[in-house]
Amino acid sequence: MKFRRLCLALSLFGVALGAQADSLRVITHSSFEVSKPLLADFEKQTGIQVELIKAGDAGEMLNKLILTRANPIADVVFGLDNSLAGKAEEAGVIAPSTLKSDGRKARYSLPGGLVSTDYGYVTLVYDKAWFAKHNLPLPKSLADLTLPAYRDLLVVENPATSSPGQAFLFSTIHAMGEERAFAFWRKLRGNGVKVVKDWGIAYNTDFSHNGGGRPIVLSYATDPAAEVAFSKVKITESPVGTLPLPGAVYQQIEGAGLIQGGHERAAAEKFIAFLRSKPVQQDLQTQMWMYPVMQGTPLAPVFSFAKEPAAHQTPSAQEIRAKGQDWVKRWTQVVLK
Amino acid sequence: MRSTRVLALLPLALLLSLAGAPLARLMAEGAGTLSPAFLFDPYYRWRLLWSFTQALATCALALLFGLPIAWALARFDFPGRRWLMRLMMLPFVMPTLVAAMGVLALFGPEGVTGVMGQDTPWLLLYGNLFYNLPLLVRSAQEGFARLPASRIMAARTLGASPWRVFWRIELPGALPWVCSALCLVFLYCFSGFGLALILGGQRYATVEVEIYTLVAYELNLGDASALALTVLAITGLAALGYAWLERILARPLRGMALPRSAPTGWRQYALLALAMGLTAMLALAPLAAIAWRALWAGAAWQALADPEVWGALANTARFTALALAGACVFGLAHAFAMRRSVLLGTLAFLPYALSPICVAFGLLLLYPGLSASLVLLIGAYTLLAYPFIARGLAASLDAVPAHLPQAARTLGASPWRLTWRLLLPLAAPALRRGMAFAAATALGEFAVTLFLSRPEWMTLTTLIYQRLGRPGAMNQDSALVLSCLLMLLAMLAFVLIEWQREEARDAGGR
Structure with a gap:
């Protein structure tokens, strides 16, 4: 009976899958994209393992965060914007970030403890x-x-x-x-x-x-x-x-923030800084089709077709x-x- | 028999932990605002009424188009009959996303037919028919085929016209089979989510889509729970009806069946042509449209060289294999436990009757630590896939004549030996078919993957969904090519598992 052998093989394969290590849980809306090599570099340099969770449209993502605030499903969030910042603040799902400036200035900022990343x-x-x-x-x-x-x-x-x-x-x-x-x-x-x-x-x-x-x-x-x-x-x-x-x-200003009650604070701050780093600010333009929020980031050549x-x-x-x-x-x- | 009921604990634990408890948890969250007032809101009433209407309309259309096909397949022997029977199964293993893409490739923008079906209810009805017509045809075909020849012969001898024989003998005889299929059609359509989400548009979406909007975007858990309970009650009734009919159908055959014969005369040939034409138009055209448009996508085929696609393919294969293994375990347990039990049979439908979005949000609330874990993802896949194995297997076990196990016991076979050497081999074709359906379900699952997803777990379906959500012709074409790929994969799973089946059971297998 071939199918019996098949069943046996399949179940063994299932058991062979191991557990996973502790890592930084990042929740994003489903349009979040960052080049894989950049993310791999970040993981290598900081030793932080990033676990990305895509949670649908930004509004849907915020609702998931509000529902699960007693026991958060992630440590850091990317993709809340100025439309949602107020609701997020009211629900108390964001913990203020203490990110220090590296000297570069951001064009726009967000209220409610969120750190702007793109617009x-x-x-x-x-x-x-x-x-x-x-x-x-x-x-x-x-x-x-x-x-x-x-x-x-x-x-x-x-x-x-x-x-x-x-x-x-x-x-x-x-x-x-x-x-x-x-x-x-x-x-x-x-x-x-x-x-x-x-x-x-x-x-x-x-x-x-x-x-x-x-x-x-x-x-x-x-x-x-x-x-x-x-x-x-x-x-x-x-x-x-x-x-x-x-x-x-x-004008839509998107940003990231620490989640109230989340773990791995230091790692989360590093991830937010990563989103504002030069390579990501450059990369996000043609990945997510947004403008970089940090001043002095050169625009991708193809953006000459999209006047602000x-x-x-x-x-x-x-x-x-x-x-x-x-x-x-x-x-x-x-x-x- | 009593001892096998213990096996029910396994699937019951799965149902409770991954479906029942999350739903209850979400409803508890919205309990404060739960009120029957939603029934007086004309907007919700329209949603419920439309869901009901489209499910009933699909039933009626499936009956209208399905009966001639089923009758032709049951009575005529013609070259290619086997192929037609197999092709009829294809829609059932097609992922929702592929079906929706296929319908849009026919009647959407730049559709193959040039007819724009958008913003009309026809798009959803056509999609519903694509999935559910084969269900009715297979079931009714079996009903017609099992009718004792003696009864039909007697009527003919007494001078009844073919029409009269059909109306007075054949249709009433096949009615239980037809009704059981109609229960399923109603159940799938009424609680349908994926097709309605893509094809229904703003106006013709079903109540499941409304629940999705209420929970995901408005966080209106009270109204969502009330609607979800209403859906559960109505689909529960349909499932109960189905389980009850299945018990009647499990009775052994009486008398010889009418042998199939080659069609004679222009009327019979016309009927056969009609049956083939309907099958092609309703069950195969959307798939052909995808293949056709993908063929012309040209440069988009380069998408196959993308490592992302290969990664997605590997994930799809991995998840499908894992879910299939899980589905086999739970399916076998549930099948052996639910034999001749209406209640346990009805419970096998629970995964379809529950609102997927309520369950997904409930899971987040209940197991926040597992929100993006493989265990939960595979668990959810298994939950959706295993009933296919359980139901098919249970029906097949019920059909085993009682004297066979009795004889084996008399000869000293232990219950294990009896199961391993007698029952399982007899039910093997049903198990294989159940596995084909389960594999197809896991292959095409996208609702769960969308909710419990991590990028490195990208599957083909989520990749298609992602490409559909990006601007530019290139992305749209590559979504089409990937849909074509997914379609071929579903066919492959189907062929691998189902094709080896012996032909002898062709007429009787379900």
Whole structure:
């Protein structure tokens, strides 16, 4: 009986797997990427074994941290941003870091004991080929998107389930004020805005550049550069462009922090310093498509395709902490229900 | 028989520690806010109602399309019949992610058919059918095939038309088989998560997806628990119905079955063509679409040279092997324990009836130290994979005629010897098929891997998910190529384990 022998072999193989050593537990959102050699170098130099745990979207990750705060599942967190910093502080999941500066300055900082590591912009992105083919001028303001000419052209992510979706909602409120912003959203709903669960669906399925039906998508300001880098053939102009309209640019500052009740404090601090080190600041640009937060870090050449927006409309972390949840609830009422 | 019930402790411990306790733990966390008020929220009501409707609609469609296929397979002998039977099994071993990619490759953006199915309920229904049609066909086919020839012959002699024979004799005779399959179809569709997450969109997602949103993004544990309990109650009823029907079906055969014959006349040929056409359209087209689009992906095939892909492949193989070993142990124990027990049979469905997201979050709360440990990951894989072995094996053990073990005992065989030399060899085909399903489940599992994941444990499914989440045509194409690879792997697992089966049991095996 072959399968009996197979079963026996399989179970022996199972027993052969050993236990694991103590190490630094790092929890990140699922978009976290750092080049493997860099991480290996860090482990070799510091003698710290890094155990990475990917916990889904940033909001989902924070909820896991809040739920398990009595008995934390990690020692250090990467990927909380200015939208979530307030909630994290309120829930008391972050322990203040005592990281010393190495002389270099950070462009932006985060409240609530978080250490900023990178930043980027959530904004509208359009399909250049589509607009050229349909001979339609680009919208000049967010209000234009509620006009019949731009009917059924926009796809956005749901603020309740996606960080960029939430960012866009916040930036419209910051630019227009709450009442006018929700009036705008109501009109947008009437003009056929499509709402999807997460960024991947919006960008890769619904965006016309990737075969979908919507030539304007809520995404990131670095997309034009990423499109050039990931193109199948070498190109000299990006097929997509950004629409940094007033009320549609949100500055996202990401950072790392020690987890309240976590172990391995010293190692955790070293890991945060590692994230701010020159090689990682250089590396994260084309790994995560974010800008380095440390001043004096040279930009990757491909970033010449992604101009940093001149202005942004981002509410303060305090304001988001106070009203963010209510805004999202109200948005769900206005746009979805 | 009584002594084998002790074996139930093993799977019960697994169910309790990895499914029951985590769920209870999460609900305890949200107990303060748990209230029946959610039933009055029109939004949740719509979610529940839609979940129910899409499950029922899938049942109806599976019946409509499945019965002609099943009847043709049960009555006609034709070249390629065996192949068709085997191809019908393919969807069942396909990972959810591959199925969803296949449906999107057909009806999504830049789909092969050019038809856009997005934002319609049809996408999800088609995906549901892809998975569940084979289930109904195989079960109904068996029901038709087992019908005593004498009854059909008598009706024909008395002058009944083929239609009349079908409606009055064959369909009522096969009804228990059909109903048991429908219970399963309903259960899988109602508690479905992966397909609905990808194909349902904002509007046509199921209640499981809503629970996911409530827990993961809103931390609204009260409403999530209430919904999860509702799902559990409804799927529990379906599982109970299935287990009860299975007991009826375990009765031994009476009378000779009708031999299959070559089709004659244009009507029979037309029916056969219809059956083949339906199978191709519903069960094979999504897979063909993936293969077709992957073929044209060109440069994306270089992705296979990426060491990351090889690492993921190795992990996939490792986890599948470990989960398969675990599934065999727990599956065997549960199968021997649950023989002729409706309750234990129903419990084998618990892993599907529970909301995966509630269980995953409950696991984090219950075992924070193990949140990213291999033990927990393999445990979760095993939990999802072992019922396939348990159920198939139990049905096969129930079908062993009582006089065989009695004879062996009379001849002095010990219970161990009896199991090893008689029962296991008799149930070997069912065990193999269960192992094929279990392996396929572990291969394609992505819900658990997403929650309890570490980067160095990247599997093919998580890699595909990661590529889908990145911008650029290159990443999308490589996701497609990797899906094709995963599809081939699932087929390989299927062929390796299932193919050696003797053909003699083709009509009777399930």
